[in-house]
Amino acid sequence: MSTRRSHDPGMKQQLKGRRRPLEGSIVVTLFVMGAISIAITLGILWELGKESLLFFGEDEVSLWSFLTSTNWSPQSGTAGSFGIWPLILGTVYITVIALIVAVPIGLASAVYLSEYASPRVRGFLKPALEVLVGIPTVVFGFFAITFMTPILRSVFGTSTVGFFNVLSAGIVVGLLIVPLISSLAEDAMAAVPASLRQAAYGVGASKLEVSLRIVFPAALSGIAAGVVVAMSRAVGETMVVTLAAGASPRNFNLGSDSIFGHILNPFQGAQTMTGYIAVTASGDLSYNSLDYNSIFAIGLTLFFMTLGLNALSRRIVKRFRQEYE
Numbered sequence: 001m002s003t004r005r006s007h008d009p010g011m012k013q014q015l016k017g018r019r020r021p022l023e024g025s026i027v028v029t030l031f032v033m034g035a036i037s038i039a040i041t042l043g044i045l046w047e048l049g050k051e052s053l054l055f056f057g058e059d060e061v062s063l064w065s066f067l068t069s070t071n072w073s074p075q076s077g078t079a080g081s082f083g084i085w086p087l088i089l090g091t092v093y094i095t096v097i098a099l100i101v102a103v104p105i106g107l108a109s110a111v112y113l114s115e116y117a118s119p120r121v122r123g124f125l126k127p128a129l130e131v132l133v134g135i136p137t138v139v140f141g142f143f144a145i146t147f148m149t150p151i152l153r154s155v156f157g158t159s160t161v162g163f164f165n166v167l168s169a170g171i172v173v174g175l176l177i178v179p180l181i182s183s184l185a186e187d188a189m190a191a192v193p194a195s196l197r198q199a200a201y202g203v204g205a206s207k208l209e210v211s212l213r214i215v216f217p218a219a220l221s222g223i224a225a226g227v228v229v230a231m232s233r234a235v236g237e238t239m240v241v242t243l244a245a246g247a248s249p250r251n252f253n254l255g256s257d258s259i260f261g262h263i264l265n266p267f268q269g270a271q272t273m274t275g276y277i278a279v280t281a282s283g284d285l286s287y288n289s290l291d292y293n294s295i296f297a298i299g300l301t302l303f304f305m306t307l308g309l310n311a312l313s314r315r316i317v318k319r320f321r322q323e324y325e
Contacts (some may be wrong), residue, residue: 066083086252089263100170107181141239166267192215221317225313245272248269250270276295
């Protein structure tokens with residue numbers, strides 16, 4: 001061991017001194033690609049911020065009402081009708097329902113693929129599961145309208161469940177992000193060293209105990225990061241929520257409206273932030289109008305929400321990351 005260490009500095013000098021014609025160009029190319037990515041992000045932020053300032057510069061709009069009001073109806077042009085909270089409510093509510101559906105299914109499938117499935121079964125099921133990622137989201141939207149909503153209306157009644165409703169959209173968005181959670185979680189569990197499994201088996205642990213008490217905690221950082229990434233995907237989903245959840249914001253008044261009868265009623269429709277952007281941007285709007293500029297203010301809010309989720313993902317990975325030799 002000591003002989004190897006004494007030779008390491010000389011070997012490093014030899015490798016460092018050896019000329020590699022392509023290495024310099026590769027480094028430059030990677031730097032340029034990274035710089036382009038950062039420049040694109042800054043350009044998006046600049047455009048959103050510039051147009052958002054025009055929105056908040058209108059006499060009918062104030063930043064305080066935008067952040068505190070629970071009524072969003074920009075077409076009315078009246079004071080107090082530009083609160084972002086109805087759109088945030090729809091976005092968060094559908095995301096929560098999607099996670100309730102996707103996390104158990106995704107993690108259970110990841111445990112099976114990583115610990116129970118044979119190589120042949122894993123080689124068939126994992127690509128088959130990931131095929132869902134390639135299906136256009138508009139197909140999921142029509143699936144929610146033509147399949148999921150009729151089932152909910154037949155179970156709970158047509159008078160209870162509206163044609164556009166949060167529950168149907170949330171369930172289908174959950175099915176949409178199942179492959180993302182399953183794939184990332186399975187990759188994290190597969191990266192756990194086999195020595196941990198063998199040590200657990202050596203003391204008499206069952207396969208279920210090894211899966212849930214050894215492998216799952218060891219891969220927790222990757223699993224948690226995958227869930228947060230899936231959450232970001234659900235927050236940014238557009239077509240499913242536009243088609244299935246409706247195009248009317250769920251305005252509410254705290255203290256007077258019923259919590260579960262109206263504010264958190266999953267059987268009523270609600271508009272999300274991305275849904276509003278899609279519907280408004282596809283309409284007949286004049287440039288620099290109030291409605292036109294509002295989509296940039298909402299887009300900026302959505303940008304910071306997803307940025308916060310990505311930062312949370314990095315903190316989770318750093319907090320629970322384990323390194324094995």
